[in-house]
Amino acid sequence: MSEQVQLVPNNSLLTKTPEEGRQLAVKMARLIIKVTQPDAAVREKLRPVYADDASMLIAIGQTVAIEFATIAAANNYWK
Amino acid sequence: MSEQVQLVPNNSLLTKTPEEGRQLAVKMARLIIKVTQPDAAVREKLRPVYADDASMLIAIGQTVAIEFATIAAANNYWK
Amino acid sequence: MSEQVQLVPNNSLLTKTPEEGRQLAVKMARLIIKVTQPDAAVREKLRPVYADDASMLIAIGQTVAIEFATIAAANNYWK
Amino acid sequence: MSEQVQLVPNNSLLTKTPEEGRQLAVKMARLIIKVTQPDAAVREKLRPVYADDASMLIAIGQTVAIEFATIAAANNYWK
Amino acid sequence: MSEQVQLVPNNSLLTKTPEEGRQLAVKMARLIIKVTQPDAAVREKLRPVYADDASMLIAIGQTVAIEFATIAAANNYWK
Amino acid sequence: MSEQVQLVPNNSLLTKTPEEGRQLAVKMARLIIKVTQPDAAVREKLRPVYADDASMLIAIGQTVAIEFATIAAANNYWK
Numbered sequence: 001m002s003e004q005v006q007l008v009p010n011n012s013l014l015t016k017t018p019e020e021g022r023q024l025a026v027k028m029a030r031l032i033i034k035v036t037q038p039d040a041a042v043r044e045k046l047r048p049v050y051a052d053d054a055s056m057l058i059a060i061g062q063t064v065a066i067e068f069a070t071i072a073a074a075n076n077y078w079k
Numbered sequence: 080m081s082e083q084v085q086l087v088p089n090n091s092l093l094t095k096t097p098e099e100g101r102q103l104a105v106k107m108a109r110l111i112i113k114v115t116q117p118d119a120a121v122r123e124k125l126r127p128v129y130a131d132d133a134s135m136l137i138a139i140g141q142t143v144a145i146e147f148a149t150i151a152a153a154n155n156y157w158k
Numbered sequence: 159m160s161e162q163v164q165l166v167p168n169n170s171l172l173t174k175t176p177e178e179g180r181q182l183a184v185k186m187a188r189l190i191i192k193v194t195q196p197d198a199a200v201r202e203k204l205r206p207v208y209a210d211d212a213s214m215l216i217a218i219g220q221t222v223a224i225e226f227a228t229i230a231a232a233n234n235y236w237k
Numbered sequence: 238m239s240e241q242v243q244l245v246p247n248n249s250l251l252t253k254t255p256e257e258g259r260q261l262a263v264k265m266a267r268l269i270i271k272v273t274q275p276d277a278a279v280r281e282k283l284r285p286v287y288a289d290d291a292s293m294l295i296a297i298g299q300t301v302a303i304e305f306a307t308i309a310a311a312n313n314y315w316k
Numbered sequence: 317m318s319e320q321v322q323l324v325p326n327n328s329l330l331t332k333t334p335e336e337g338r339q340l341a342v343k344m345a346r347l348i349i350k351v352t353q354p355d356a357a358v359r360e361k362l363r364p365v366y367a368d369d370a371s372m373l374i375a376i377g378q379t380v381a382i383e384f385a386t387i388a389a390a391n392n393y394w395k
Numbered sequence: 396m397s398e399q400v401q402l403v404p405n406n407s408l409l410t411k412t413p414e415e416g417r418q419l420a421v422k423m424a425r426l427i428i429k430v431t432q433p434d435a436a437v438r439e440k441l442r443p444v445y446a447d448d449a450s451m452l453i454a455i456g457q458t459v460a461i462e463f464a465t466i467a468a469a470n471n472y473w474k
Contacts, residue, residue: 077153235311314390
């Protein structure tokens with residue numbers, strides 16, 4: 001694992017809007033995959049594997065949902 | 080991934096009722112699938128795959144449940 | 159997806175007792191399956207698939223547990 | 238599904254001790270399986286399936302962990 | 317299931333340190349497996365099955381993470 | 396299981412930044428795998444198994460997300 005991958009963009013969970021919070025959740029989920037599989041060529045090869053697989057798309061959705069729960073709490077739900 | 084997909088409809092987690100909150104959870108879960116697989120034709124092809132598969136239907140239910148937990152907290156459970 | 163399916167019975171997360179809250183969790187989990195697979199005949203065909211499969215029964219249990227966590231919090235744990 | 242199955246023993250999430258709370262989590266997880274598969278003979282047949290399968294034992298552990306999180310919060314963690 | 321298995325060591329979620337809290341999470345996760353599969357010989361046979369399987373090791377990690385979330389909250393995160 | 400493996404680096408959930416919190420989540424997730432499979436040679440053999448498997452990469456992402464939720468709460472979301 002390359003420790004140089006930045007795992008939290010801007011080093012903050014705070015965003016201006018729910019939309020930006022959701023985008024952050026997607027990015028943070030992807031960065032864990034990047035740090036676990038640092039080889040860009042392998043990741044590129046895996047992309048169609050999960051993007052064309054209903055089961056994996058659902059699993060990605062679960063991951064993003066969990067990340068977003070944390071980000072939303074950090075932002076007091078943008079209330 | 081097309082960054083233009085809006086991930087949080089109306090850019091807010093606040094809804095008038097639990098019913099609307101639940102609909103938002105369903106939509107947000109779907110939008111993550113959309114942003115991960117932007118090709119509408121592929122998504123259309125995958126729809127019967129998960130809709131006819133008991134295991135995937137349950138997994139979709141888990142995803143919606145996680146999204147809804149966040150939305151419900153954001154709305155103070157509509158109390 | 160038929161948007162007419164009511165996703166939250168009585169449009170409320172509040173129940174008189176934990177037992178009723180648990181029943182609501184079971185119903186809400188089922189309604190997501192209903193809205194994802196609106197064809198009653200298909201759902202009927204899938205019922206024995208998951209009811210006779212240990213792995214899927216466990217997965218259903220996880221889904222209900224997540225739904226119930228939200229309902230229990232909404233009701234301040236019926237304390 | 239038989240609606241007569243009691244889903245929350247004693248209709249309460251409150252227990253005297255963490256140990257009793259943990260036992261309640263195990264029972265509540267099992268009762269969801271019971272209500273989903275009301276046929277005792279089928280459940281009896283499935284028991285060795287999951288009890289001898291490492292993957293399912295782990296999944297049962299996840300379910301109990303989620304149930305217990307709710308029960309522990311309900312009891313203010315027995316502090 | 318033997319009800320005699322103690323599910324929560326020391327009948328408490330409170331620990332002196334995060335390290336001890338983490339060890340408690342590992343133990344509590346294992347005790348659920350023990351209570352579900354009380355036969356030590358079977359559990360011994362299953363150990364190499366999950367210890368040599370990447371997918372199951374990850375699933376065990378998820379279970380421990382969920383248990384730890386509860387224990388950490390019980391201890392107010394040892395702050 | 397070797398009890399000597401330290402499960403929580405620095406025996407604390409508190410970090411200076413979200414980035415460090417995220418790194419801690421990754422480490423804590425890995426340490427559970429280490430304690431479950433203490434044989435470094437086996438772990439080394441399993442690494443390419445999950446790093447080249449889209450499904451397992453997603454599952455690792457879920458685990459880290461759950462660990463991070465706890466760490467973020469411990470740090471009051473670095474607000």
